Amino acid sequence: MQSVPAEYATHRITEKNPLDLPAQIDIGRGVPMPSFSKEDVVNWQLSKLAEVCQYVQKNSAFYAKQFQSLRCNSFVSQKEFATLPRTTADDLKEAPFKFLCTSQDDITRIVTLTTSGSTGKPKRLFFTQDELDETVEFYDHGMRCLVSTGDTVLALLPAPKPDSVGALLADGLHSLGAIPVLNQNPDDVAASLALFTKHTPDCVVGTAAHILALVKLWQHKGGTISPVKSVLICWDTSSQAVREYIEQAWKCRVHTHWGMTETSLGGAVSCVHNTGLHLRETNIYVEITDPETGLLLPDGERGEIVVTTLTRKGMPLIRYRTGDEGHIMTGTCPCGSPLRRLSPDIQRIMLPEDAPEWFRHITPSVIDGLFLSEPNFLAQQAQYRMAPNQLEITIDTRGTVSNSQTSYNELIRNLVSPLPDAPVVLCLRGRNNNTISTGFAKRSIRVIK
Ligand SMILES: [Zn+2]
Known part of the structure; x- marks a missing residue:
């Protein structure tokens, strides 16, 4: 994304999806398209998929081998792309440096994720500064679904380093003119409540467990009328019951975000209509697939969420198996956006094979x-x-x-x-x-x- 119209500087929540504008600028190659359709998004994604596949074939030791005998010059359809082999979490754990496409000097941040898999090896992901900037931009636009310029946002997210998730969110909020307040130790619910009482936030961001704990402690201390207008649940999967509990306790809109480190910490977020999570379509390409075969499933059918990064240069991922199960919603959102929506009932599916x-x-x-x-x-x-x-x-x-x-x-x-x-x-x-x-x-x- 290159240029944002000046009138966008002061933001008020509207009926429109704020994720449309950056997508229109990306698809218009720097100049916002006056309007865009689902077909424009698909065509743009197919051309980017060919670009990124050729790039990794040339620059990543892993994909050079994996795609050795494959032609990736162009894809005529999403179905054709879905015949490519998938990348697994074990591939990443086994040899993270084989995924690296740039010099290590170009890497600004390395995220190490400890996992419970059979090898016990951690997952390592590498990000360039441009990729971190893209995440901040996504947080800026994504949070426009929830807050207006001047609003205060209490974020229950760790921020031990300048490029940690809490810090990136704070940067995104600053750039839309909102005021971030961080509890960097979200397990400390008393600290969350103290910040809540002091700053009377318009919006609260965090995992379902952390926000639920804050709501219950607030109620226990006699809280009845909350200042909160919107809540964003992120990182964990969450149940409808928990979302409704928070909604009723605080009389607010409860939005959901889906994303993981592998999707550069951002992936999809619900617009003001709250009828599903609009995907960040010009940064990641999401497929819903049959977990066994990897083949593409139609919209409305549940399957494994598989992700391809479209713009990353440091460590692009092709058809990465997220281990999350979900589906793409059919029909059009009332906001009119052509960006597809993930249904909020996303679940983990990676279970031990012999689990009863x-x-x-x-x-x-x-x-x-x-x-x-x-x-x-x-x-x-x-x-x-x-x-x-x-x-x-x-x-x-x-x-x-x-x-x-x-x-x-x-x-x-x-x-x-x-x-x-x-x-x-x-x-x-x-x-x-x-x-x-x-x-x-x-x-x-x-x-x-
Ligand atoms: Zn929408």
Whole structure:
């Protein structure tokens, strides 16, 4: 993107999708197209896909080998592109430097993600300064769906370095004229509430667990009328029940963002109509695919989200398997944007291959929903670990209001008992006491088949 009209400098939330303008400028190669269609987006993406494939064939050791016998000069259709092999998280873990297309001197930021995969190796992703700038630009335009110039935004996001996600979001907010307030330790819910009370934010950004914990603590302290007009849930998948709980407690619009480090920390966000998440179509190309075959599925059908980066030079990714399941919504959003929409019910699908059927039903979103009715728990995040013949679920609760060991066990039993071949559940004691705790309490639940 190169030029933004001057009248865009002061922003008010409108019915239009603010992600349209940067896409119109990109597709117009620097000059905003007066209008654009879905077909314009598809044609532009097909030409960029050919460009990026030729670029990686030439510059990345991994793709030089992977695409050795393939012709990537042009793609006549999305179906043709979908015949290319996919890239997996294991490929990235195995040899991250083989994906690098530039000199290491051109890399401004390296993100290392620890993962629970079989190799235990971390994932490494490399970003150039231009790519970080693109992310800031996406945050600037994406946040225009939620806030106007002059609004205050409380972001519950870590920002230990100048180019961490919280810091990039703050840069994006500055450039649209909003005022960011950061809680860099979002696990500290008391600190979030102190900032909330002091700054009375118009908007709150964070994971579902962190925002839910703030809402519950705010309610516990007697909060009734909130200043919040909009909320953006990011990073985690979230359940409809959690989104509705926040919406009702604060009487605000709840938007969702989908993205991951592999998509340069940004991917899709819902517009003011909140009917699905508009994709950042000129930076990433998203396919919904059959997880087995990798073939393209039609809009409306659920499958694995596979991503190709269209503009990255440092470490482009081609047909990267995200491990997230979702679908593209059919029809047109009331905002009229031709940018496709991901349905907000995105879920992780990467489970151990030999996991029993019931294991698929106990997702973090399900557990989130279950604890909504339990005022003793501020919020929680569940993680799974597979050991031989045994599954372990670790749930981090963000503090408890009263001693609820018994009800906690019962809740988990109620959750799993209707499932076929119900597992035996052992709850291991975590930190718990009779007072409200806003620290980071941990519990382990061991599920033995
Ligand atoms: Zn829209």
